[in-house]
Amino acid sequence: MIPSDFSNIGSKIRKERRAKGFSQLELSKKLEISPSYLNLLESGRRTITVPLLIKIGNELGISLKDLTIESNKRILSDIMDVLSNEIFSDLDITNQETTDFIGSNPNVAKALLTLNDSYKSLQEDMQNRLEIMDINSSLTEKATRLPVEIVSDFLQENKNYFHAIELSADSLRQKIGLDLGPNIGSGLKITNYLKSKHNVSVNIVHASDEDSSFKKFDSKNKILNLSEMLPYTSRNFHLAYQVAFLEGEDLVNKIIDDNNIVTEDVIPLLKISLLNYFSSAMMMPYESFISSAKKYKYDIEILMHHYACSFEQVTHRLTNLQRPKNEGVPFHFLKTDIAGNVSKRFSLSGIHIPRHGGSCPRWNVYLAFLNPGKIQPQISRMPDGKVYFCIARAFEKGIERHGMPKSFVSIGLGCDIQYANDLVYSQGIDLKNKELQTPIGVSCRICPRVDCQQRAFPPIDKDLKLDITFRGTSPYVTV
Numbered sequence: 001m002i003p004s005d006f007s008n009i010g011s012k013i014r015k016e017r018r019a020k021g022f023s024q025l026e027l028s029k030k031l032e033i034s035p036s037y038l039n040l041l042e043s044g045r046r047t048i049t050v051p052l053l054i055k056i057g058n059e060l061g062i063s064l065k066d067l068t069i070e071s072n073k074r075i076l077s078d079i080m081d082v083l084s085n086e087i088f089s090d091l092d093i094t095n096q097e098t099t100d101f102i103g104s105n106p107n108v109a110k111a112l113l114t115l116n117d118s119y120k121s122l123q124e125d126m127q128n129r130l131e132i133m134d135i136n137s138s139l140t141e142k143a144t145r146l147p148v149e150i151v152s153d154f155l156q157e158n159k160n161y162f163h164a165i166e167l168s169a170d171s172l173r174q175k176i177g178l179d180l181g182p183n184i185g186s187g188l189k190i191t192n193y194l195k196s197k198h199n200v201s202v203n204i205v206h207a208s209d210e211d212s213s214f215k216k217f218d219s220k221n222k223i224l225n226l227s228e229m230l231p232y233t234s235r236n237f238h239l240a241y242q243v244a245f246l247e248g249e250d251l252v253n254k255i256i257d258d259n260n261i262v263t264e265d266v267i268p269l270l271k272i273s274l275l276n277y278f279s280s281a282m283m284m285p286y287e288s289f290i291s292s293a294k295k296y297k298y299d300i301e302i303l304m305h306h307y308a309c310s311f312e313q314v315t316h317r318l319t320n321l322q323r324p325k326n327e328g329v330p331f332h333f334l335k336t337d338i339a340g341n342v343s344k345r346f347s348l349s350g351i352h353i354p355r356h357g358g359s360c361p362r363w364n365v366y367l368a369f370l371n372p373g374k375i376q377p378q379i380s381r382m383p384d385g386k387v388y389f390c391i392a393r394a395f396e397k398g399i400e401r402h403g404m405p406k407s408f409v410s411i412g413l414g415c416d417i418q419y420a421n422d423l424v425y426s427q428g429i430d431l432k433n434k435e436l437q438t439p440i441g442v443s444c445r446i447c448p449r450v451d452c453q454q455r456a457f458p459p460i461d462k463d464l465k466l467d468i469t470f471r472g473t474s475p476y477v478t479v
Contacts, residue, residue, distance in 0.1 A: 009053070011107070014042040016060045019158075030059045061324030075109050080446045081354055082116045110153075117146050147266045151273055152345060154259065160346055161322035162277060168251055169281035172243065178282065186283070186308060187232065190239040194224065198246050202239070204228045217242065233310040237279055244278035252278070277320070283309055284317045290328050293318065297424035298329065300375070300413075311393060315413045319346050329419045332388075334365050334412040349415045351380075351388050352442045360447065361454050362440045365412030368394040372408060377425045379417065381437040383448050390414030391425050 017027050028038040031052065040046040048056075083093055101109070176193045178186050194200040200222045207229055215238045216225045224242050226235055252274045256267060284307045296302045303314045312335070321328030330348035336359070337343070345353040353359065359366070364378035372394040380388045394410040420426040430436060441447025444457040 009048060010042045010044040013056060013060075016062055017042075020060055022060075027056075027059065031055055075113070078113055078352075078354075079109050081443060082112065117149050147263070147269045148343075150261075150263070150266045151270045154261070154270065155273065155346060159322045159348060160277075160319050162255065162274070163323070164251060164255070165248070165274065165278050166281050166286050166323070168248055169244075169278055170285055170287075172247060173282050173285055176243070176282075187236045187239055190236070190243060194239070194242060194246075198222070200224055200242065200246070202226065214238070217245075231310070233304075233308060233313065236308060237283065237310075237313060240279040240282045241275055244275045244282065248275065248278045280313060280317050280320070283307060283313070286321070286323060287326075289317060290321050290323075290326060293321070293328060294422075297422060299424045311395065312409075312411055315411050316344075318413065319348065322348070329415050329422055332412075332414050334359075336365060336410050336412075338369050338394075338408050338410075340366070343409075349388060350386065351382065351414065354443045359443060360440045362438055362452075363412065364390055364392040364438075365410050368392040368410045368412075369408060372396065375425065377429065379420075379429070379431065379437045380414070380440045383439075383441055387417040387437060388414045389417050389420035389423065389426060389431070391423075 017024070022030075024035045024038050024042075028035040031038065033052075037046065041048055080098055083098060177189050191202045194202060201224070203223050203225045205225050205227050207227075213225070214227050214230055214234070217223075218225065224239075226238055230238070249271075252271055255274060256270060261267060261270060284303075289303070289307070292303060292306055298318065300311060300314050300318075303309070304311060307314070309317075315333060318328065319331050319333045322330070332347035332349040332351045332353065333344065334342060334346075334353055335344035340359065342353065342359070347353055361367075363380065364376050367378075368374075368376050375391050375393045378390045378392070380390050382388070390412060391414065392410055392412040394408055396406050397409050415423070417431060420429075420431050439449060439452075441449060441452075444455055447455075449455070450458075
C-alpha cells in the first residue's frame with residue numbers, strides 16, 4: 001500500500017485529472033479500474049497502491065513526487081514563515097506540528113496564507129495612508145490579498161507550463177515566418193505581419209519626443225508606439241507581445257475562465273503574465289529551445305545570441321520547460337532588487353523562496369550585486385541538508401538614455417545538485433567537495449543556523465538567551 005506520509009493524494013489526482021480534461025470515466029478506463037473506485041480514491045476513502053499511483057502519474061503526465069508530500073513543501077515553507085511572526089510566540093507551535101497539519105490539510109494551509117496576505121496588505125495600506133493622509137482621513141479602500149502572490153501561486157501550481165499556449169505560439173510563429181533559424185531579423189518579420197494581418201503600424205518614438213512610456217498601443221488608430229531607446233531584445237519582445245495580444249487573448253481568457261479566476265485586480269496581472277508567456281514561446285519555440293539548451297548545456301549567453309533575447313527572457317523561459325516526456329532541468333527562478341524585494345519567484349527545484357522577501361543574504365542572487373554583469377555560480381546547502389547548484393547575475397535595467405532612471409536587479413537560477421553536471425557553469429567545480437557548499441537558509445526567523453554572522457533575528461525554535469559578557473559570531477546566543 002501507499003506509505004502513510006503520502007497524504008492528500010486523492011485531491012491532487014482529482015485536480016490533475018480535471019486540469020488534463022479527463023472525466024472520471026475516461027481516466028478509470030485508462031487505469032483499468034471502475035469509475036466508482038476512482039471516485040473513492042479521489043475522495044480519500046480508499047488507500048492506493050504504489051503501482052496504481054505510478055500508473056496514474058503516467059496517464060496524467062506527472063511524477064510520483066508531484067503527487068506526494070513533496071509537492072506541499074513550498075506551502076510548508078510559507079506557513080513556517082507566517083508562524084515565525086512574534087504574535088504566535090506564546091503558542092509554541094513546533095515544526096513537526098506544522099508539517100503534520102499541512103500534510104493532511106493543504107487547502108486549509110492555503111487559506112491561511114490568503115489570510116496572511118490580506119493581513120500584510122492591510123498593514124502596508126494602513127501605514128502608507130497614515131504617512132500621506134491627515135489623521136482624521138477616512139480609510140475606505142478595501143484591502144485585498146496581493147494580486148502578484150495569487151498569480152505567482154497560480155503559475156507554481158501549473159509548473160509554469162501551459163500546453164495550449166505552446167501549441168498556439170508554435171503555429172503563430174510559423175505563420176509569421178519565424179521558424180527558420182535564429183531570431184535575428186525577427187522584429188522586421190513581426191512588424192510586417194502586424195501590418196499585413198492586422199493593419200497595425202509600428203511607430204518608433206524618437207528620444208527627443210517627450211514620452212514616458214516604453215510601449216503604447218493606440219487601438220483606435222492601430223499604431224504601436226515603441227521607444228527607440230529600448231534594446232533590440234525588448235523591442236522584439238514587445239512586438240511579439242502585440243501579436244499575442246491580438247491573436248492569443250481569447251486563449252488566455254479561456255485559461256483564466258477555466259480556472260475560475262474572477263478577482264478584478266488579479267485578472268489583468270495574470271493576463272499580462274500569460275501573454276508574456278505567449279510572447280516568450282513565440283520567440284523561443286519549445287522543441288528548438290530545449291534542444292539548444294541541452295546541446296549547449298544551458299549556456300544562457302549562447303541562447304541569448306541564438307534567439308536574440310535578453311538574459312532575463314532566456315532564464316525565465318528555462319523555467320517553462322515542463323512538457324511531459326520532453327522536460328528540461330527543473331529550475332527555480334528568483335528576481336530581486338538590491339533592497340531584497342522579490343518581484344518574481346518560482347520553484348521546481350524544491351528550494352523554498354520566502355513569500356514576502358527577507359531571503360538569506362548568503363544566496364548568490366544577493367552577492368551578485370557586488371560584481372554586476374558576471375554570472376556567479378554557487379553550491380548552496382539548506383538547513384535540511386538538501387544541496388542546490390545555483391547561478392546568479394546582477395545587471396542594470398532601464399531605458400538606455402542618459403538621465404533616465406535605472407535600477408539594478410539580480411536574477412537567480414538554480415536546480416537540485418543532481419542536475420548540476422547538465423549545466424556548463426559547473427565545469428571545473430568539484431561538486432562533491434562539501435567545503436565548497438555555502439550554508440544558506442530560507443529566512444532568518446526559520447533558519448536554525450545560530451553561528452551565522454549575518455543573522456538578523458534569533459531562530460524561532462530556540463529560546464533566546466543573551467549574555468552581556470560575551471559576543472560570538474552572531475549577537476544571538478541560544479540554548
